[in-house]
Amino acid sequence: MRLGFFLREALRSMRRNAAPSFAALATVLVTMLVLGVFIPVFQAATGAANSVRSRVLVDVYMKTTATAADDARVRQEIAALPHVKAVHFESKEQALAQQSKQDPAAYALLGTNPLPDTFHVTPDNPGNVLTVRGELSPKGPGGHPSMIDPAIQNVSNHTEDTQKILTITSYVKWVLLGLTLLLVVASTLLIANTIRLSLYSRRREVEVMKLVGATDWFIRWPFVIEGVVVGAIGATLAIALLAVTKIALLDPLASNWTLIAAPRTIGFVWLIMILLGAGVGISALGSGVSLRRFLRV
Amino acid sequence: MAISEPHNRSRRRPVPPTTRAKPVSRPTRVEPGAEAPVIEFRSVSKLYSGGDIGLDQATFSVDRGEFVFLVGSTGSGKSTVMRLLIKEIDCTAGTIRVAGRGLEEIGRRRVPHYRRNLGVVFQDFKLLPNRTVYENVAYALQVTGGTRREIRDKVPDILRLTGLSTKLHNYPEQLSGGEQQRVSIARAFVNHPPLLLADEPTGNLDPETSIGIMQLLYRINRTGTTVLVATHDQAMVDKMRRRVLELSSGRVIRDEATGLYARDETTREFAARLRGAGIEPPEV
Secondary structure, eight states: OOOHHHHHHHHHHHHHHHHHHHHHHHHHHHHHHHHHHHHHHHHHHHHHHHHHHHHHEEEEOTTTTHHHHHHHHHHHHHHHHHEEEEEEEEHHHHHHHHHHHHHHHHHHHHSSSSOEEEEEEESGGGGGGHHHHHHHSSSSSSBBBOSSTTTTTEEEHHHHHHHHHHHHHHHHHHHHHHHHHHHHHHHHHHHHHHHHHHHHHHHHHHHHHHHHTHHHHHHHHHHHHHHHHHHHHHHHHHHEEEEEHHIIIIIIHTOOOOTOOOSSOOOOHHHHHHHHHHHHHHHHHHHHHHHHHHHHO | OOOOOOOOOOOOOOOOGGTTOOOOOOOOOTTTOOOOOOOOEEEEEEEEETTEEEEEEEEEOOOTEEEEEEEEEEESSSSHHHHHHHHHSOOOEEEEEETEEEEOOOOOGHHHHHHEEEEEETTOOOTTSOHHHHHHHHHHHHTOOOOOHHHHHHHHHHHHTTGGGGGOOOOOOGHHHHHHHHHHHHHHHHOSSSSEEEEEETTTTTTHHHHHHHHHHHHHHHTOEEEEOOOOOOHHHHOOOOOEEEEETTTTEEEOOOGOOOOOOOEEHHHHHHTTTTOOOOOO
């Protein structure tokens, strides 16, 4: 492969067609910048929605008379149920300590501990929270909920709230996914169109090359390489800008704004690789494919 | 195909007056040792998709080393012949052979390789605007995989032949029309193709410049290259006294070699005759 020749051809055509090349570069830069900002933002928002969902728990309250043996038995029964990920036990003493912190005066007045032992049951998937609840208190023969163990006093019943949280967070997640896809599609089209325009201005040149006896790939390689170079420069500039912004603005804020520090946000290295890959890939592919129209001479 | 010595034999091909208005079918000459004609059209028709007739049962052949004019008014089929020969379009009926090879045999992927055996010159020059004169000519060698050394050897030579030695590093837009056409001829001839096609090469040029261009084409013809020139410049054709193929509505209506074609004149004499005077023009 005459790589050197094609490389020189690509650089020459960028030098001589500075304006269209610059337009393509600017388009890649701007779209990559937008993607680079919005991918982490969408991810943070999705992460926030997920963390809200993960806080959906089923609370199992034991009877105040329950013994340690009862607690151990119920714990095993709960753990054996399907869709249960974790069971967390909170003894009445721990519960009292927790509550007294919030309102010490009220609990000091009470004197005795009115709180029961509690199991916090985490479902394997937030969507299964109602199933788990149903398993803990199956409907009895009279239509009244019965408990799977006589030592259980009650199972928390926030059906309506849980339903609301699940619906809203799932909407949020779908909307974010849709927006991300739209953004990706828009970026691809924008870059492809800019490249197509810059090729259109050179279609006569391509025609002449074909008439002189150049094969399709002989003409195409310099254009593809040009696409790679433009994409790489555009994406690199975008990444540099993002890095500066991240270091100068986000990192100082991250310590006191949890959304930014959300653990589910994409790693910066991955983001760089995705942006670079997308920038180079789209513009190289765009150049090669768009050229096909003009090669039919 | 190798290039042989100048080859302009004295030939007279009068067409009987009765056949003038009809398509002329020249019988294939059977001469001892005769090779396949460089161009052979056998009842070639081209019907464009809009219903326009490009060529209608055209039959003619051009032998090696000939200099042939293709004349006719606009829409007579001159450009169709050229476009068929560079395989930009395919004919709808009949067979076209170039150097004995049927064009219909050439697949799409082989077209670029076929075109490298042709030199093509256009009315609008078709130079690459982003390349210098030198690079434009070099490109024709680069597409065929020419080495740098080959390019360094051949390009200056051909540019000297076409009188462009001083303009090597100019871009096409910095040149006059005549100079641009010379670059395009240099590019067409740098591979020494056996066949050179020129579609209205003087269409955009003034008469004096046109003579220079024709002189250059004649010089190329004298190296043994077959030259086919499409033109509507009747005055030029009359003065040149070469074989003339006339097309009208896609039919060949005239095919004659003019009398004074006989002499094997030098380029200088040729140019002087074109100017219609005995002045010695400067050698190009």
